[in-house]
Amino acid sequence: MTTVEKHVGVEFACAGTRLAASHYCGTNGACVVMTGGLGVTKEPGTERFAEAFHAAGFSVLAFDHRGIGASAGLPRQVQTMRGQAADWEAAIEFAAALPEVDPARVAAWGFSTSAGHAVRLAARHPELAAVIAQSPNVHGPAATRNAARYQRVGAMLRMTGRGLLDAVGGLFGRPARLIALGGAPGEVAVLTTPDGALGDAALNPGGSHPEWLQAIAARSTFGVMAFRPGREAARITCPALFVVCDDDRSVLPGPGIRAAERAPYGELVRVPGGHYAPFLDQHDVAVRAEIEFLQRHLRTD
Template sequence: MRMSMEREKVRFLSGGTECAAWHYPGTNGACVVMAPGGGVTKEPGADPFAARFHAAGFGVLAFDYRRFGESGGVPRQILDIKEQLADWRAAIACAAALPEVDPARVAAWGFSASGGHIFQVAARAPQLAAAIAQTPLADGPVASRRAMAYQTRWGMLRLTVSELASTVREFTRVPDPDPRR
């Protein structure tokens, strides 16, 4: 039997900023809280995985970190690990308060950068029933140095100029010419 993939938008506060999430109600009382990796949003980063958990009866709360996707916060596209860890704590509290969720059956799931966060999240949240780190980025500086070995100088220059331009636009409130970012 295939379950319906109905989901509802949920919002919760983290550090005074509203974070956006999708809640997929489950049937077994458990809930998997998930966040996508790096600068990816919940749309492409969580939906395929949420569908599998949901089909198995689990509730899912898939959220965007502040400054990303549908969540609030400026400047946009800034990855701040301390803020993201706070967003995890707020998302876990939100999931535990959902009507069909047993607070003792909440799990955390992340991949890539979020998978790396799972280690700290689980260490600081003893109430979690489970923690899943899929292909975690556990050592950012080492991974960055290794990635640099495969990057051209021209590619790094283009990325740096693009990021600087994005930051200037955020601070000067000039609309981004590419709304897909």
């Protein structure tokens, strides 16, 4: 069976904005809602995990945030924390209404910044049955301070200037000023950490997703810097699995570990490697742990 045959394209709305998703119809009545990290579209960000979950019997709804990928929304490539949170809520509501899905058995899965959104979503929506936070960015200020260690002063100043110009330009309806998602120290990019530079190899091996624009609006970085969903971990009432990479030099392992400890029903899986290890040499380990977690908490047969 090809990837195309495994899922169908669907659409749903969030405050009038059309969001695009891939629906994998499962057999066990449970559904996992997924999306990629900051600026990452659903195909490179979720496909390998979505296929594994689907093969285990779960339905999957993998969606693109507004402004990127196949979803509508203007201006393009602008990613705000408030907008992404609203998109998540709309996706959960849509997934719960799918004909094969038991609305009491819907889980959220996220990677990096989207994992932070999944944590916050679980804290604010007790109807969620489970949450998986993989390489979670749950403390934006800490991640920002750490990223600065691997960036050159001149590049940091250029990035800040571009962000400010982009924010002002946005007030006048001008197109976004883009910055790359990953790059080397000295380049203007969201991540110039040692493992952050592996993003393309991990998510886009061999250029398999040429349609993915690996850039976001410079103004989008300001919201990430202040993003602190880990503070809400203690309010999560559903089972929560945190998959933390011990050598993560992009979002750091410490905040994710502490969030897992604060969550009343938190579970922690630690794997060796950097930020993208679950997509690279630790992929099989991460998938097995996540499927086992979902089977324990979402299946009834």
